[in-house]
Amino acid sequence: MFGEVLLHCVSTESEIQQNSEQLEGHVCLLQALRVVQRLTRDKCSPLFSMIDSLWPPPVDPKSHDDLLQSPSDRVPPPCFCYRLSVQLGHMVPLSGQTESPLYRPPVLQTLREILQDESSRCHCSFRATVVHKELLSSNAGEREMLLFVTDPSLQREPNTDGNRRTVAVCLSPSCLIQSSVTQALDALQTQPVLMFRDAVKENAQIFCWEQTVIQLEPEDSSFSIPRPIILDHLGPETLTYSLCTVTGVVVAVDESTAFSWPTCSSCESCRLETREHQKGFLCLECGAVMDEPxxxxxxxxxxxxxxxxxxxxxxxxxxKTITSLLNSTSCTEGYSVENVLGSEIGPLSVFVHVVNRSHTVWMGLEECDLH
Ligand SMILES: [Zn+2]
Known part of the structure; x- marks a missing residue:
């Protein structure tokens, strides 16, 4: 039987860290536990993909003898799991016990190995460099985060058809993100290396749930990826939520989305005011005075x-692309949207946020900066 234990009153990140180090892999004594919920496969599929990855156990749980069963007489994996609740301090590792023979540390795979797994849903742990971040807002108003990651196995392979260069990792709002990871993601110029434990790959995307642990990895020269980072080329098979490069010729401008506005030349705020009886503009945000915004x-x-x-x-x-596009086509009477027609742009790095294949293929892209 499997149980998921909720440790109550663990409040700080250092407590979480300390408890995981003390408890993981060890035989523990649980006192005053409460059964909170009975979980089944359809209610909690990410949890069961983790249980399946631990099944069958390497040794007999009672006798600790090696299990040398033939595949035919294996017991099927469990179809339910109890969610248990225990107060902090009521779950203690038994002293004198070394690592349990039932413990299976996460097996790290390369992203290439994970993508090559043909099962529709598989459990995975990996190290990866984060190259881009997008925030998505879901229906419930909760924010999902999308991280585009890569590793040497995807970047160093020679370019063969169907070779993916980056993978989208979707962090559900229930996924616990440590502050060190948040800080590293906020300063994305550094492209942090993260360790993902117990994530789930489903249909060429990777998902992180409440069972997934994400940690910031120290710098490691053996894990470095060549720069600049190679992306996939946008093609007819490109999926929604991918990162690509694109080159093309401007054939039309969406006039309804084209607009410009004045901003402060020192802080980029748009709260500008013309100055009374004097030339120029005043920024209400930073107080700067400028002749031209x-x-x-x-x-x-x-x-x-x-x-x-x-x-x-x-x-x-x-x-920056708009500016260079307009500068390259500027004529005597100033900028005109029509003048950009026929200009070639790219290669640009783009986030593919929508692909619609209902009648003809329609793709919505957003240019992004990969630093
Ligand atoms: Zn300003």
């Missing part, structure tokens, strides 16, 4: 890409 622009264009003959590709451009 900096103009920010937003622009979405449709691209024609040679690799995607019958697809509609729309991309939201970043400021």
């Amino acid at each position: 900096t103009t920010k622009m937003e622009l979405e264009v449709f691209l024609s890409c040679s690799s995607l003959s019958h697809c509609t590709v729309k991309i939201k451009l970043q400021q």
Whole structure:
């Protein structure tokens, strides 16, 4: 039988760390425990993918003899699991006990090995470099985080068809993220290396749930990936929520999304005011005075890409690309949206946020900065 234990009154990250180090892999005594819930496969599938990865046990749980059963007389994996609740201090490792023979430490795989696993759902643990982060808002208003990760196995392989260069890791709102990981993700220029334990791969994406542990890894030269990071090329088979490179010719401009606004040239705030009886603008945010504010622009264009003959590709451009696009086409009467038609842009790094294949293929992209 399997049980999931909720340790109550563990409040700080150091307590979590300390308890996991003391308890993991050890035979423990549990006192005053309460059964909170009976979990089944359909109610809690990520938990059961973890249980399946531990099944069958390496030794007989009672006698600790090696289990040398033939596959035919194996007991099927359990179909339920109890969720137990224990107060902190009421779960203690038995003294004098070494690591339990039932304990199975996580087996680290490369991302390539994980992607090559053909089962529709598999349990996995891995190390990976985070190259990009996107926040998604789900229906319930909770924020899901999408991390694009890669590792040497995906970056160093020669380019063969179907070789993926990055993988999307989706962090559910229930996934506990340590503050050291949050800080590293907020300063993404450094592209942190993270360890993911007990995640689930499903349909070419990896999911992190409340059972997943994510830790910041120390720098390690043997895990370095060549720069610049290689991305997949946008193609007809590209999936929603992937990271790609794209090159194309601007064939149309979405006029409804094209707009520009003045911002402060020192702090980029848009809270500007014209000064009374004087020239120039005053920034209400930082107090800077400037003759001319900096103009920010937003622009979405449709691209024609040679690799995607019958697809509609729309991309939201970043400021630096808009500026260089307009500068390269500026004419005497100033900037005009029509002048960008026919310009080639790219290769750009893009986040593919929607792919619609209902009639023809329609792809919505957003340019992103990979530093
Ligand atoms: Zn300002």
